[in-house]
Amino acid sequence: MVTSLSTYSISKNYKHGRINANKNITVDFSPGEITALTGHNGAGKTTLLKQIMGVVKPDSGSITYRGISFIRESNKARELIAMMPQFHAPLVGVTLRQAIEAVGKIRGISHLEMNESIDQIAHDLKIEKWLNIPGQKLSGGLQRLTSFAMTVVAPPPILLFDEPTNDVDPVRRIIVWEYLRKLANNDHIIVVVTHNLFEVERYADRYILLNEGKVTQDEHTSILRKELLSSSLLSITSNKPLDEAKIPDNLNTNIKDGALEYSIHLTNDQIPKAIEWLLQGIKSNKITHYSLSPFPLDMLYRGLTDG
Numbered sequence: 001m002v003t004s005l006s007t008y009s010i011s012k013n014y015k016h017g018r019i020n021a022n023k024n025i026t027v028d029f030s031p032g033e034i035t036a037l038t039g040h041n042g043a044g045k046t047t048l049l050k051q052i053m054g055v056v057k058p059d060s061g062s063i064t065y066r067g068i069s070f071i072r073e074s075n076k077a078r079e080l081i082a083m084m085p086q087f088h089a090p091l092v093g094v095t096l097r098q099a100i101e102a103v104g105k106i107r108g109i110s111h112l113e114m115n116e117s118i119d120q121i122a123h124d125l126k127i128e129k130w131l132n133i134p135g136q137k138l139s140g141g142l143q144r145l146t147s148f149a150m151t152v153v154a155p156p157p158i159l160l161f162d163e164p165t166n167d168v169d170p171v172r173r174i175i176v177w178e179y180l181r182k183l184a185n186n187d188h189i190i191v192v193v194t195h196n197l198f199e200v201e202r203y204a205d206r207y208i209l210l211n212e213g214k215v216t217q218d219e220h221t222s223i224l225r226k227e228l229l230s231s232s233l234l235s236i237t238s239n240k241p242l243d244e245a246k247i248p249d250n251l252n253t254n255i256k257d258g259a260l261e262y263s264i265h266l267t268n269d270q271i272p273k274a275i276e277w278l279l280q281g282i283k284s285n286k287i288t289h290y291s292l293s294p295f296p297l298d299m300l301y302r303g304l305t306d307g
C-alpha cells in the first residue's frame with residue numbers, strides 16, 4: 001500500500017477567483033522525511049496545510065493517504081493529522097501541563113501513561129520548569145513550544161507545523177528540529193512551513209518553494225547545499241561605473257550615497273578571473289571597497305521567486 005500523503009492538482013481561490021491561493025499543486029509527502037514548505041508571505045503555504053488538514057476545502061483536485069480521500073472524509077484527516085497552527089489560541093487559565101493533557105486525552109492516552117508522556121516531552125523540549133505555569137504567564141516562545149508539545153503528544157502519522165520555531169530561542173530551535181527528526185525516524189510524515197532558510201538548509205530533507213500559489217521548486221536540500229557551496233558573492237563599491245561587459249553575472253547594481261554598489265554572483269571557477277579584474281579596479285582607483293563571501297541563502301531564494 002502507498003504510504004505517502006499525496007495532493008493531486010489542488011487549487012483554491014478566494015474572493016470569487018480574484019485570489020488564487022493555490023494553483024494545481026501536486027506533491028507527495030513520504031513517511032520518514034522532513035519537508036519544508038517555503039515561499040514569501042501570501043504564497044499559499046498555510047492554505048495548502050489547511051486543505052490537507054481538511055479545514056479548507058479545495059475547489060478542485062484530490063488529497064489522499066492510504067486510500068482515504070481527505071476531501072471526502074475530512075473527519076479521517078483530523079484523526080490522522082495533527083497541525084500546529086501559525087497562530088495558536090491563547091492559553092488562558094490552563095497550565096502548560098493541562099494544555100498538553102487535554103490534547104493527549106482526545107488522542108486516547110490512558111491516565112497511567114499521561115504524566116509519563118507529558119514529562120518526557122517537557123524534558124525533551126527543556127520546558128519542565130514551566131509545566132505548572134498558567135498559559136497567560138508564559139512568554140511568546142514558551143507558548144509556541146506549548147503549542148508544539150500539544151501537536152506532538154501521542155502523535156498521529158501526519159504532522160503539519162506552521163512556523164514552529166518563530167519566537168523560540170536559538171537553543172530550543174535546535175531542540176525542536178531534533179524532535180522533528182526523531183518523529184521522522186519513527187516514520188511520521190513531517191511538513192514544516194518556515195521562512196527560516198538557514199534551518200531549512202540545515203535540518204530539512206527536502207524543500208518545496210511556493211510562489212503565487214504554485215510549486216516552483218521541489219528539491220532535496222542537498223541540492224540547495226551544493227548550489228550554495230559552489231557559489232560566492234562579490235560585493236563591490238566603486239566611485240566610477242565599471243565595465244559591466246567584463247562582470248561575469250551582475251545580479252544587482254545599486255547607487256548608494258553617490259557610490260555604485262555591485263553584487264556579483266560568482267561560481268567557484270569564475271573567482272580567479274574576478275579577482276584579477278577586481279585588482280585592476282583597485283589599482284585604477286575605481287573600486288573603493290570589496291568583500292568576497294559565501295553566497296547568502298536569502299539571495300538564492302530571491303532568485304527562485306518573483307519577490
Ligand SMILES: Nc1ncnc2c1ncn2[C@@H]1O[C@H](COP(=O)(O)OP(=O)(O)OP(=O)(O)O)[C@@H](O)[C@H]1O
Pocket residue numbers: 014015019020021039040041042043044045046047048086
Ligand atoms: N480565508 C481567506 N479569505 C480570503 N483570502 C484568503 C484567505 N486565506 C488566505 N487568503 C489569501 O490567500 C493567499 C495565500 O494565503 P496563505 O495564508 O496561504 O499564504 P502563506 O504563504 O501562508 O503566507 P504567510 O507566509 O504570510 O503566512 C493570500 O493572498 C491570502 O491573503
